[in-house]
Amino acid sequence: MGLGSDMYRQQILDHYKNPRNYGELEDPDFTHVGENPSCGDTIRVDVALDDGGETIDTVRFSGDGCAISMASASMLSERLEGMTIEELHALETDDITEMLGVEISPMRVKCAVLGRQVTQDGAKIHRGELDPDRIEE
Amino acid sequence: MGVQEQYPFDVQAVRADFPILDRLVGGDPTTVGQDDSDDTPLVYLDNAATTHTPEPVVDAIANYYRGYNSNVHRGIHQLSQEASVAYERAHDTVADFIGAAGREEIVFTKNTTEALNLVAYAWGLEELGPGDNVVLSEMEHHASLVTWQQIGKKTGADVRFIEVTEDGTLDMADAAEKIDDDTEMVSVVHVSNTLGTVNPIRELADMAHDRDALIFADAAQSVPTRPVDVTDLDVDFLAFSGHKMCGPTGIGALYGREAILDAMSPYLYGGEMIRRVTYEESTWEDLPWKFEAGTPSIAQGIALAAAIEYMDDLGMERVQAHEELLAEYAYDRLTDLGSVEIYGPPGDERGGLVAFNVDGVHAHDLSSILNDYGVAVRAGDHCTQPLHGKLGIAASARASFYVYNTVEEVDALVDAVSDAYDLFA
Numbered sequence: 248m249g250l251g252s253d254m255y256r257q258q259i260l261d262h263y264k265n266p267r268n269y270g271e272l273e274d275p276d277f278t279h280v281g282e283n284p285s286c287g288d289t290i291r292v293d294v295a296l297d298d299g300g301e302t303i304d305t306v307r308f309s310g311d312g313c314a315i316s317m318a319s320a321s322m323l324s325e326r327l328e329g330m331t332i333e334e335l336h337a338l339e340t341d342d343i344t345e346m347l348g349v350e351i352s353p354m355r356v357k358c359a360v361l362g363r364q365v366t367q368d369g370a371k372i373h374r375g376e377l378d379p380d381r382i383e384e
Numbered sequence: 385m386g387v388q389e390q391y392p393f394d395v396q397a398v399r400a401d402f403p404i405l406d407r408l409v410g411g412d413p414t415t416v417g418q419d420d421s422d423d424t425p426l427v428y429l430d431n432a433a434t435t436h437t438p439e440p441v442v443d444a445i446a447n448y449y450r451g452y453n454s455n456v457h458r459g460i461h462q463l464s465q466e467a468s469v470a471y472e473r474a475h476d477t478v479a480d481f482i483g484a485a486g487r488e489e490i491v492f493t494k495n496t497t498e499a500l501n502l503v504a505y506a507w508g509l510e511e512l513g514p515g516d517n518v519v520l521s522e523m524e525h526h527a528s529l530v531t532w533q534q535i536g537k538k539t540g541a542d543v544r545f546i547e548v549t550e551d552g553t554l555d556m557a558d559a560a561e562k563i564d565d566d567t568e569m570v571s572v573v574h575v576s577n578t579l580g581t582v583n584p585i586r587e588l589a590d591m592a593h594d595r596d597a598l599i600f601a602d603a604a605q606s607v608p609t610r611p612v613d614v615t616d617l618d619v620d621f622l623a624f625s626g627h628k629m630c631g632p633t634g635i636g637a638l639y640g641r642e643a644i645l646d647a648m649s650p651y652l653y654g655g656e657m658i659r660r661v662t663y664e665e666s667t668w669e670d671l672p673w674k675f676e677a678g679t680p681s682i683a684q685g686i687a688l689a690a691a692i693e694y695m696d697d698l699g700m701e702r703v704q705a706h707e708e709l710l711a712e713y714a715y716d717r718l719t720d721l722g723s724v725e726i727y728g729p730p731g732d733e734r735g736g737l738v739a740f741n742v743d744g745v746h747a748h749d750l751s752s753i754l755n756d757y758g759v760a761v762r763a764g765d766h767c768t769q770p771l772h773g774k775l776g777i778a779a780s781a782r783a784s785f786y787v788y789n790t791v792e793e794v795d796a797l798v799d800a801v802s803d804a805y806d807l808f809a
Contacts, residue, residue: 254752255807264808286748286764287778311778313746314808353413355752 254315254349262318267325270307276300279369283361288312290320292366303327303335308362315355320362322346332370338363387713387791392702399788401438409758424758427793432577432605432737432784433762434627441630444690448683455679457656471682474689475672478637481692482622483613488671489645491638492685496604497527499623499638500571502675503600504535506651507644511568514540518569519562521583522548522774523576526767528602532571541568548774552579552728559591567597574606575735578768578782579728580711582606582735589618598644604628608695609736610704614639626684631691635684638675645671652677703787707736710785710794714738717798723805727775737784739766742801745808747779753807754781757800
């Protein structure tokens with residue numbers, strides 16, 4: 248058996264079927280929507296900040312996509328609360344695959360990191376560090 | 385049992401021509417080629433994307449590079465003459481295969497996409513303008529859809545889409561309305577790469593010609609899978625790709641009526657396509673070379689002819705029968721699972737492919753799980769995003785069959801789909 252079966256361990260399926268922090272915030276400090284054009288997955292992330300905008304207080308995500316992108320966003324949302332913006336930007340692809348605890352096949356890495364990318368892009372746009380019209384796919 | 389008895393040819397003998405079908409998969413995909421980490425037999429059902437290459441075609445490529453590799457047309461030395469003869473004859477082989485009058489009606493291109501762009505630029509930019517319209521279908525591949533959409537923007541021509549009905553066929557009453565006196569071009573896919581629908585090209589050609597419009601048939605999924613004759617279809621242009629019919633990538637063909645090609649300006653300029661050049665002026669080579677600027681894909685063109693000979697030996701009626709046999713069997717078995725939604729016409733009225741979704745399982749997850757079983761299918765929008773939007777889905781999985789596929793491979797697909805459903809249920 249290859250990488251595929253390993254990708255769908257119980258933890259992934261659990262977060263896919265029962266996503267944590269799923270929904271939207273009434274008054275977020277920033278909201279961002281991004282998609283993975285290779286599969287059409289879309290994720291929206293709402294973030295409320297604390298500590299003068301330096302720390303993530305509350306996260307809600309919503310969207311439509313495959314088990315890998317949805318489970319990853321769900322698990323990430325739990326980790327983000329209490330994290331500083333600096334720590335958010337330090338999150339790398341390896342951190343996400345480590346968090347997922349399974350080996351992600353090369354063609355699915357974009358699915359796995361979609362939630363992280365959307366949150367990072369949203370935070371940069373919020374601080375005026377990124378032009379929303381110039382986001383790289 | 386029983387379905388195998390209806391095979392129109394000896395499928396095991398065909399499989400023996402394709403060594404890749406024996407390889408194992410399942411290991412680390414970042415190490416290219418089979419290694420010790422691979423342990424699962426391959427079930428290759430992604431033929432609408434690309435087909436495998438039989439030994440005679442691999443030999444044709446190797447023989448060219450080992451025996452007579454040389455640039456074509458202008459060389460007087462023997463290797464160049466041998467390469468030129470083989471490359472030019474390949475055009476005759478294609479012409480015979482699709483019922484064209486001769487090589488002057490066959491332009492070699494990189495693929496179907498390039499053939500569509502050639503006509504869109506060389507014909508469309510000259511002939512289209514505000515008030516004109518181009519009629520496509522809602523099931524066009526992006527190769528046709530995006531190309532005409534952008535040419536429409538450049539020229540001011542209106543681009544219209546014949547509606548697809550609930551059962552996945554073209555609404556011909558809508559076609560009769562959309563094709564009107566201002567229509568200059570009707571560009572329609574022959575066999576849909578997503579729905580498997582076989583469109584009535586001859587009927588559409590008659591409707592186009594009644595309005596003095598031209599018709600372009602995107603035959604990427606039809607020439608590889610059934611007998612196609614440009615005279616019977618009465619089309620003005622038709623295009624297909626070599627790699628979807630046992631040939632190599634990088635080579636495809638555009639058929640165009642000689643008089644129309646003759647009146648068109650070149651698409652690409654450069655060497656090989658000119659007759660006389662001064663610092664001020666140039667004149668063009670005869671058809672089809674006028675449209676083949678620069679050094680062409682010589683080995684690939686010669687190998688395309690070898691692929692056509694391979695398919696011709698099998699017989700295109702029998703190829704079609706095999707496609708339909710597997711498509712209907714897959715349609716029926718997937719339908720019996722109860723958890724699968726299939727898009728397009730019924731099993732006995734479609735080309736050799738089945739696009740579907742499984743309840744509760746995203747197409748990408750499904751494809752990953754099938755990959756675990758060694759089953760290669762495509763997952764995504766299959767270059768028909770607007771059609772997927774109309775169907776109300778972001779993606780689908782697609783199994784597509786070819787001459788070497790077996791009933792047992794369809795069974796492997798169905799078993800894996802069933803397990804995927806159970807995993808997510």
